Structure formats: structure tokens, C-alpha cells
Amino acid sequence: MDETITPAERVRIGLSGWGDHDDIYEKGTKAGEKLGMYGNVFPIVEMDNSFYATPSPERMEKWAAQTPDSFGFVVKAYQGMTGHARGKSPYPDSKTMFQAFRESAEVLRQAGKLSAVLFQYPPWFDCERKHVDILRRTREWMDGFPLALEFRHQSWFAGEMREKTLAFMKEEGWIHTVCDEPQAGEGSVPLVLEATRADVSLVRLHGRNTAGWHSSGQPNWREVRYLYRYSDEELEEWKEHIGKLLEKTRECWVIFNNNSGGDAADNAIQLMDMLGMKTPEKPPGQLSLFGEGEL
Numbered sequence: 001m002d003e004t005i006t007p008a009e010r011v012r013i014g015l016s017g018w019g020d021h022d023d024i025y026e027k028g029t030k031a032g033e034k035l036g037m038y039g040n041v042f043p044i045v046e047m048d049n050s051f052y053a054t055p056s057p058e059r060m061e062k063w064a065a066q067t068p069d070s071f072g073f074v075v076k077a078y079q080g081m082t083g084h085a086r087g088k089s090p091y092p093d094s095k096t097m098f099q100a101f102r103e104s105a106e107v108l109r110q111a112g113k114l115s116a117v118l119f120q121y122p123p124w125f126d127c128e129r130k131h132v133d134i135l136r137r138t139r140e141w142m143d144g145f146p147l148a149l150e151f152r153h154q155s156w157f158a159g160e161m162r163e164k165t166l167a168f169m170k171e172e173g174w175i176h177t178v179c180d181e182p183q184a185g186e187g188s189v190p191l192v193l194e195a196t197r198a199d200v201s202l203v204r205l206h207g208r209n210t211a212g213w214h215s216s217g218q219p220n221w222r223e224v225r226y227l228y229r230y231s232d233e234e235l236e237e238w239k240e241h242i243g244k245l246l247e248k249t250r251e252c253w254v255i256f257n258n259n260s261g262g263d264a265a266d267n268a269i270q271l272m273d274m275l276g277m278k279t280p281e282k283p284p285g286q287l288s289l290f291g292e293g294e295l
Helices: 031-038 056-067 094-110 131-141 161-172 221-225 234-244 264-274
Strands: 011-015 042-047 070-074 113-118 147-150 175-180 199-206 251-256
Touching: 031 251, 042 147, 056 094, 056 234, 070 094, 070 161, 094 113, 113 175, 113 199, 131 147, 131 161, 175 234, 199 234, 234 251, 234 264, 251 264
Parallel strands: 011 042, 011 251, 042 070, 070 113, 113 147, 147 175, 175 199, 199 251
Antiparallel strands: none
16 A cells, blocks of 8 residues: 555545535525535535436436546435335336446446445344345346445344454445444444455444434434534544544545534534545635534
């Protein structure tokens, strides 16, 4: 590894989605202009709208064209591919669904902007044989694409299964998604600071709102679940965690998903500053990217 490359140059920090972070845009910015402006602030983004519907290749081409050459997308797998979807599927069968997603993601791959496809499985996707078989099939059907894996059931990392799960991910070539989230029973996973690939690890920071984590039955559950602002002390912890991950992997991508209260962008820029990375200037019309007394 090139010792002249600093740890900060091996870290890419970004946000989940680009439409909800008003602090980084000039007032009056149109929705269609936001991704281009986002790309001037952060080098990577998690594309979360792909979870709800597979984007057309033409839309992917448009988004690729709006971002810098070095920009990266972590594309969240369509909900039907991870068992989240309910109701009638828009696809006749699973293979057709995966093929449509492949054609969509291929546009970003050809443009050199596909960082990974993120497969986040639901809390009921526990550690058992049939689910391991699903992961193997998914890996096969998505052959040739960089894939990141995130669990939401603690059984994958309980006891002796922790090492077996990590070994499986290494064998299958999955990028381990390290999660920071509330420890709220079976439907959450512990912090596992391990890499399963030598090239990269993905970190997703969901916040630590324990009371809101199991709020799926509420009409506004998404707003409640991810309502959290990381403190300076917690971000300092993550600075150390990232250092440990970089001992095991060449790059670390960090995505802030604590979007509900508008905290993700501020927290991301705080962490960039702590790591000695260049931070963006405030956009015209915004008083500050940080609250009073944050710096």
C-alpha cells in the first residue's frame, strides 16, 4: 500500500439520498438540480430511490451525467429483490426482476460510477439455510457487480455465527456493511468492525434512536426511526473505528442515514473535518452548515 496516501484520502463520506438535505443547497434550488450540486460537496451517495422502483437506464444515464468523473453511487437494491416488497410485483418472475435491475445498474458501471449495489435485508431475514441459499442465488444472478450486504437480524452475528457469517461473505465476495444502529433486540445488528474484502468496506450510520427503531407500524415511521444527531464524542469514536477498518481494507465508504431531522449533512461534514478532509463552504443563502457552537 502506498504510504504517501493518507487515511483521509482512503475515505469517502456521503449521505443517503440527495433530495432531502436542504443545508447543502442554495435556497430555491430545483429538485432536478440537486444531484449536480450534491456532487460538488460529497464524493459518494447512496441511491435510495432505487429501493422503491428500479430506475430506467435513461434515468441512470442522466444522473451519471450530472456528477463528477470520480463520483460514486451506492445503489440500493430494489425492495422485491430483498423480500421487502408487498403486493403484486411489476415483474412476471424473480429472474426478470433481477435482469431489469442489472440493466439499470450497468449504466453506472459502464460510466465508472457504480461503487456497489447494496442488498439490505429485512429484520425477518434471519440466519438459516434457506436465506443463505437466497444470498448465494443473489450473488449468482448479480455476477460481475460489486455487492454490499447488510443484515437486520442479530442471529447472523450471534455467538459462533459471527465468524461463519464473515467467512461466508469473504468466500462469496460480499462487501461487509458495518452498521451503527440502536441495539434494540433481534431486529438490529451489533457493531462488527471487520472487513470481508481487501479493497473496501461500507459503513452506514443509521443513528441511535432506540425508541424509534421499531416504529414500522406508525404512519411516519421513517421520520421517527432515523431522527438522530451524532455528538462530537460519537463522531470521534467513529474516527477511531474508521482507522481500525483501514488497517484491514484499502478504502472505507461512509454513508450517513440519519436524515429525518436534517442532521446527516452536518454530521458528515463534521466527520470530514475531524479526518482532516477538505470540507465544503456554505452555499449562498445559508447561514451555516452547523448549529451555533458546533465548531
